[in-house]
Amino acid sequence: MRALVVEDDPDLNRQLVAALTEAGFAVDKAMDGEEAYFLGETEPYDIVVLDIGLPKMDGISILEQWRRADKKMPVIILTARDRWSDKVAGMDAGADDYLAKPFHMEELLARVRAQVRRASGHAKSEIECGLLRLDTTTARVAYDGQTIKLTSHEYRLLAYMMHHNGRVVSRTELVEHLYEQDFDRDSNTIEVFIGRLRKKIPGDLIKTVRGLGYRLAQEDDAS
Amino acid sequence: MRPNSLAFRLFATALGWTVLVLPLAGFIIYSMYAQEAFQSFDDKIKTLLSVVQTDSIDHTSTELGTPGDVGEPLFQRLHSGWYWQIKPLDEPTGPRRVSNSLATAELESPFLKWIAPDAADIRWSDGTGPLGQRLRIAEAVERLGDEVTGRRYSIIVAGPIDWPETRVSEFRTKLTMALALAGLGLVAMTLFQVRFGLMPLRAVERGLAQVRAGAAQRLEGHLPIEIEPLQQELNALIQSNQDIVDRARTQVGNLAHALKTPLAVITNEADDDKGPFATKVAEQARVMRDQINLYLDRARMAAQSGTIGKATEVAPLVEPLQRALERIYRDKGVAITVHCPDDAKFQGEKQDLEEMLGNLLDNACKWSKGRVYLSIDAPSASVRAARRRLQIVVEDDGPGLTAEQRTQIGKRGLRLDESKPGTGLGLSIVGDLAQSYRGSMDLAQSAHGGLAVRLDLPAV
Numbered sequence A: 001m002r003a004l005v006v007e008d009d010p011d012l013n014r015q016l017v018a019a020l021t022e023a024g025f026a027v028d029k030a031m032d033g034e035e036a037y038f039l040g041e042t043e044p045y046d047i048v049v050l051d052i053g054l055p056k057m058d059g060i061s062i063l064e065q066w067r068r069a070d071k072k073m074p075v076i077i078l079t080a081r082d083r084w085s086d087k088v089a090g091m092d093a094g095a096d097d098y099l100a101k102p103f104h105m106e107e108l109l110a111r112v113r114a115q116v117r118r119a120s121g122h123a124k125s126e127i128e129c130g131l132l133r134l135d136t137t138t139a140r141v142a143y144d145g146q147t148i149k150l151t152s153h154e155y156r157l158l159a160y161m162m163h164h165n166g167r168v169v170s171r172t173e174l175v176e177h178l179y180e181q182d183f184d185r186d187s188n189t190i191e192v193f194i195g196r197l198r199k200k201i202p203g204d205l206i207k208t209v210r211g212l213g214y215r216l217a218q219e220d221d222a223s
Numbered sequence B: 001m002r003p004n005s006l007a008f009r010l011f012a013t014a015l016g017w018t019v020l021v022l023p024l025a026g027f028i029i030y031s032m033y034a035q036e037a038f039q040s041f042d043d044k045i046k047t048l049l050s051v052v053q054t055d056s057i058d059h060t061s062t063e064l065g066t067p068g069d070v071g072e073p074l075f076q077r078l079h080s081g082w083y084w085q086i087k088p089l090d091e092p093t094g095p096r097r098v099s100n101s102l103a104t105a106e107l108e109s110p111f112l113k114w115i116a117p118d119a120a121d122i123r124w125s126d127g128t129g130p131l132g133q134r135l136r137i138a139e140a141v142e143r144l145g146d147e148v149t150g151r152r153y154s155i156i157v158a159g160p161i162d163w164p165e166t167r168v169s170e171f172r173t174k175l176t177m178a179l180a181l182a183g184l185g186l187v188a189m190t191l192f193q194v195r196f197g198l199m200p201l202r203a204v205e206r207g208l209a210q211v212r213a214g215a216a217q218r219l220e221g222h223l224p225i226e227i228e229p230l231q232q233e234l235n236a237l238i239q240s241n242q243d244i245v246d247r248a249r250t251q252v253g254n255l256a257h258a259l260k261t262p263l264a265v266i267t268n269e270a271d272d273d274k275g276p277f278a279t280k281v282a283e284q285a286r287v288m289r290d291q292i293n294l295y296l297d298r299a300r301m302a303a304q305s306g307t308i309g310k311a312t313e314v315a316p317l318v319e320p321l322q323r324a325l326e327r328i329y330r331d332k333g334v335a336i337t338v339h340c341p342d343d344a345k346f347q348g349e350k351q352d353l354e355e356m357l358g359n360l361l362d363n364a365c366k367w368s369k370g371r372v373y374l375s376i377d378a379p380s381a382s383v384r385a386a387r388r389r390l391q392i393v394v395e396d397d398g399p400g401l402t403a404e405q406r407t408q409i410g411k412r413g414l415r416l417d418e419s420k421p422g423t424g425l426g427l428s429i430v431g432d433l434a435q436s437y438r439g440s441m442d443l444a445q446s447a448h449g450g451l452a453v454r455l456d457l458p459a460v
Helices: A010-022 A033-042 A059-068 A084-092 A105-119 A152-163 A171-178 A187-200 B006-056 B162-213 B228-272 B276-304 B315-328 B350-367 B403-408 B426-436
Strands: A002-006 A026-030 A047-051 A075-079 A097-100 A126-129 A132-135 A140-143 A146-148 A206-209 A213-216 B083-088 B122-128 B134-144 B151-160 B311-313 B335-339 B345-347 B371-377 B389-396 B440-445 B451-458
Touching (some): A002 A010, A002 A033, A002 A171, A010 A026, A010 B228, A026 A033, A033 A059, A047 A059, A059 A084, A075 A105, A105 B228, A152 A171, A152 A187, A152 A213, B151 B162, B276 B426, B315 B350, B315 B371, B345 B389, B350 B389, B350 B426
Parallel strands (some): A002 A026, A002 A047, A047 A075
Antiparallel strands (some): A132 A140, A140 A146, B083 B151, B122 B134, B134 B151, B311 B345, B371 B389
């Protein structure tokens, strides 16, 4: 899961990045409006946390331009201006949620998870796939009640696949959604992580679809 | 009309002038007329005297003539006040002629009273007639026959002094009445003039009252050129005052909002640490946040207190709020059912109504199981109720509150359920705002199961 944090206050930016990273996201950050617009335009984020008051370009304009360019990723607006007229303007520009400063990080994370789930069509905070269960609130993975310990990259990969279970996920898509922007990407590492996950999770859950990518096994799979 | 007023000054000076000038003018006119009347009386007597004289004295004869018709019938009527008399001066028994009006009575000769003649050789005096009438007497002395040795005769013509006096007194009455009427007219005119002339000032007064009451933003109207500069200066002053307030408001807002980001940083930093120091910091940060919100609201309300009279259409405001909230709560699938008449108008600031509706709807969405109802009514004012009211009811189908909880909830910062996100300020802000518009907020059990919040606000 990739997240973009747009906030011009360096301290708050750092806190947001730290919290989202800890929650299992591959986080990019932007300190001004132009950088934020460029990143949102070019990278496939699963969630964007967007401050309204930014240097160079304000959050509302960025959001409007993204939406005009048909960028559908969930966006949570973060702002000190908490009048309803501001909220309405934010929502009308295409925001999915709105959080007024100051806020508690847990609340932001809860909303981030909710938006990520909603975007991939899951209503509950727990995603199940057969006996495999992902609790998005605590970032815990369990198989048949047994907790499975995962590294952060393994978690990211599995969480992405669980959010998008039921469809084939290509290797490129995985690379795009698992690493930060400036990470040295190598699609071969994906195969390494898939291999490790297959070892840790019983029941041959991760299927390879030749030439296309991977998908999680469904209950009606014949095997 | 108060003594210290322009109207009084103008009126008093005009009145003073009238009181001074009218009697003076009256007196002058009266004097001239009286003089004229007495003069023409004397002239008439003089003319008559010359007629009588010509008729009676003929220097070519020593015989005294008898004046016939001298052109004044009153000489014929007994004791009419008009008399003539011709009588020798030096001997009391000489031939004597008198007008019929005089009969046997006799007029005093001014000559014998040592009265000097005037330029026309006529002696004038005031005397009394047969019935005690006051008379104006004119006398000419003439010798009959030879101009040096002839017998001297006193020729007298007298007229009643009452005669010019009556005319003068009649004139005086008429003049007094006319001048009094003119005076009254002048006073009335002055009064009107003052009222009419000062009308623009009243307009300024009314305009300023409206500005102060918030019904107007500036002094409107086309004023006379004398006070147009005043109007311009006042408008400039009002504008600059407005600008100062706006700037101060913006600065307060900017300060408050600028504080929120560092506060967010502090809060998050403290949340990560479970030590006593961090707990204290977190607690104080929360206090700071509440204070900022409190004073932001206060600043807003203080700024709004001068803007009563503004009207906000309700319907165009509800729709975006509904859209935004349904989007915010779309995971829950909250549907907001709105009933709002198109012509409903709130008497107050748009932002304030938006804040109240937003907070109430947000609260309702938060607790509801999927249905939220917003109903707005602006019943036509009954004859007795002077003002229209806006009745807003927000209901949800959530768990609702017990009667006890409902009495507690208005308190600022109180949250009945800490598990749901929020600051606990929502409802108390709504209550404060409603109160600042002399409205009210009360809570009840909704027929839909949850809480019903009723707002009563001024409408237009």
